[in-house]
Amino acid sequence: MKKGKSSEIDLVSRKEGFQEVSLGLADDQALQEAKRCLQCDLRLYLNCNPPPPEKILAFNEEHIAQVPEAEGVYQLYDEDKNILAIKGTPDLRKGLLEDLEDGSSAAWFNFEEDKMYSQRESELIQQYLQEHGEMPGGGDSDLDDLF
Secondary structure, X not given: OOXXXXXXXXXXXXXOOOOOOEEEOOHHHHHHHHHHHOOOHHHHHOOOOOOOOOOOEEOOHHHHOXXXXXXXXXXXXXXXXXXXXXXXXXXXXXXXXXXXXXXXXXXXXXXXXXXXXXXXXXXXXXXXXXXXXOOOOOOOOHHHHHO
């Protein structure tokens, strides 16, 4: 048998039933294959995976134009990427454009489509409150009037 090749049942036995054709590797073969795999340089990089790319976009008309006109939640960030606001809306692009036109101090934003945007907005606000103990933007939002 070739190195790394798993054993298989013979051709005649294959026609007799529904038995698995490939029997897999024997224990000693599996160990040899595992050792062979560790000979590459990939093992040197396993502990230093790069983080996923940021989903935060610059808060400008060019990026907002790429946002869908769909229900969802968006977050606005300052220059240091601290959250200023979390807003649910029936139209993501329209909501972002309104904030841009109103002269928001935001420098960055991200968004996620969600038909249950008001529920998702509440979840994100609760998560922020648990982490920071205050409303996004240092507590100086319109929501403070409700409490």
